[in-house]
Amino acid sequence: MVTDRPIGIFDSGVGGLTVVRAVQELLPQEHLIYFGDTARAPYGPRPVEEIRRFSFEVMDLMAAQDTKMLVIACNAMTSAVYEEAKTRYDLPIIGVINPAVRAAVRATHNGRIGVIATKATISTGQYDRALGASGGDVEVFTQVCPAFVDHVEAGDTFSEELFALAEQYLEPLIEKNVDTLILGCTHYPLLKGVLHSVTNGEVELISSAEEVAKDVYQALVETGLLLRTRAIGTRRFMVSGDAEGFRSVGSRFLPGLDLVESRPWTTEPGVN
Ligand code: DGL
Numbered sequence: 001m002v003t004d005r006p007i008g009i010f011d012s013g014v015g016g017l018t019v020v021r022a023v024q025e026l027l028p029q030e031h032l033i034y035f036g037d038t039a040r041a042p043y044g045p046r047p048v049e050e051i052r053r054f055s056f057e058v059m060d061l062m063a064a065q066d067t068k069m070l071v072i073a074c075n076a077m078t079s080a081v082y083e084e085a086k087t088r089y090d091l092p093i094i095g096v097i098n099p100a101v102r103a104a105v106r107a108t109h110n111g112r113i114g115v116i117a118t119k120a121t122i123s124t125g126q127y128d129r130a131l132g133a134s135g136g137d138v139e140v141f142t143q144v145c146p147a148f149v150d151h152v153e154a155g156d157t158f159s160e161e162l163f164a165l166a167e168q169y170l171e172p173l174i175e176k177n178v179d180t181l182i183l184g185c186t187h188y189p190l191l192k193g194v195l196h197s198v199t200n201g202e203v204e205l206i207s208s209a210e211e212v213a214k215d216v217y218q219a220l221v222e223t224g225l226l227l228r229t230r231a232i233g234t235r236r237f238m239v240s241g242d243a244e245g246f247r248s249v250g251s252r253f254l255p256g257l258d259l260v261e262s263r264p265w266t267t268e269p270g271v272n
Contacts, residue, residue, distance in 0.1 A: 003227045006031035006236070007216065008062035009071040012054075013041035013239075014153070014246060015186030016073030017253035019096070020235075022213035023071070027220070031233040033065050036250075038241030039265060042149055043076040044118025044185070051080040051120055056088070057265075063089055068225050071216060072096065075117055075184050075208070079124040092219045097130050099211035100182045105136035107204045108180040114173035114203070115142045117184030118149065127184055141176045145169045145185070152187040155252055157194065166191070166198045180204045190253065238263040 007027075009020055013036045020034055037043075037058055043051050055077040062070055069092045072078045072085070078095035085093050104113050115127045122142045131140045148169075151162050173181065181203050183189055189207040196205060220226040227233070239246045243260040251257045 002068060003225055004031070005066050005068035006033045006234070007069045007071060008033050008035070008065060008067035009073050010035040010037070010058050010062055010077075011074040011186055012036070012043035012076065013038045014250045014253050015149075017250050017257070018186050018189045018207070018209040019071060019073035019212050021254050022207075022209040023216055026213045026217050027227075027233075029227050029229050029231060029233050030220075031227075032235050033062065033067060034235070034237045035062055035263070036237075036239045036241075036246060038239045038246055040240065042118070043074065044120050044149060045146070046076075046120060048080050048120055048124055051076050052084075055081040055085075059085060059089065063091060067091065069094065069216070069219065069223075071212065073209075073212070074186055076120040079121045079126040082126075092223055092225070094212060094215050094219060096186065096208040096212050097126055097184075099215045100184065100206050100208035101127070101130040101134055103211045104180050104182050104204075104206045105131070105134045105138060107206060108136070108138060110177065110179045111136065111138045112176060112178045112180075113138050113140055114170075114176070114178035114181040115140060115184045116145045116148075116169065116173075116181065116188065117142070119144050119146060121184055127182065139176075141173050141178055143169055143173055145188075148191060149185065149187050152190050153249060155249065157190055162191075162194060163198065166194050170195070170198055174199065174203075178203060180206060182206045183208065237261065240265050 082095040243262040
């Protein structure tokens with residue numbers, strides 16, 4: 001049955017596990033396959049054209065796993081390929097930008113929306129475009145937060161250094177009086193506590209992970225692909241780099257993560 005096929009969720013590394021967690025909450029019955037391109041992460045500092053090439057390699061791999069839907073659980077990848085991917089694959093494609101933008105436009109009271117993300121994501125201007133096309137009367141303020149990913153990867157969601165960094169990154173956005181902040185990187189939901197604290201709880205934090213899960217659910221309903229069963233779905237996790245390192249960091253993103261398969265890229269043509 002087509003509804004029995006897994007949903008493919010992927011990211012440059014561990015960040016997409018925040019999306020897996022949110023999808024699992026709404027869709028525990030669905031079978032999920034996850035791929036993290038950890039051998040080539042992080043994508044954020046890379047040129048957009050390189051991210052585009054890597055993204056299509058990852059998407060080809062996921063499409064070859066008999067998936068029924070592809071979820072680009074990475075802002076840098078979504079920024080680089082989302083529009084093109086929709087025409088390239090004969091599968092429903094969900095990215096992380098539109099769901100977050102919709103939620104932010106709904107949440108803002110003063111129309112001033114901040115976006116924090118990696119360099120690649122901000123440089124594509126996709127958040128500015130999506131917010132501009134949203135129909136809402138909004139002003140957008142973006143901020144690159146390059147060091148956040150490293151702190152999260154190192155398991156740091158609490159240090160004084162991280163607080164100082166968060167204050168420094170958010171200061172220009174607070175000065176602009178944003179009342180809503182899009183966490184435009186899949187690692188940032190892990191920093192919600194810090195971000196809530198440095199904004200004194202006065203800014204609405206929009207996590208794309210939870211919004212994406214709602215979109216995945218809706219797209220499954222609309223396409224007739226929703227798996228209707230009380231059984232719990234299977235989970236399969238693959239990475240291109242070190243499986244044990246991924247499991248260890250990844251269990252902070254997805255409690256209970258245990259079995260991770262290593263699936264290195266090969267240079268042999270046609271094998272990937
Ligand atoms: N997953 C990436 C994103 O959401 C962040 C990590 C990276 O730079 O690879 O943009």
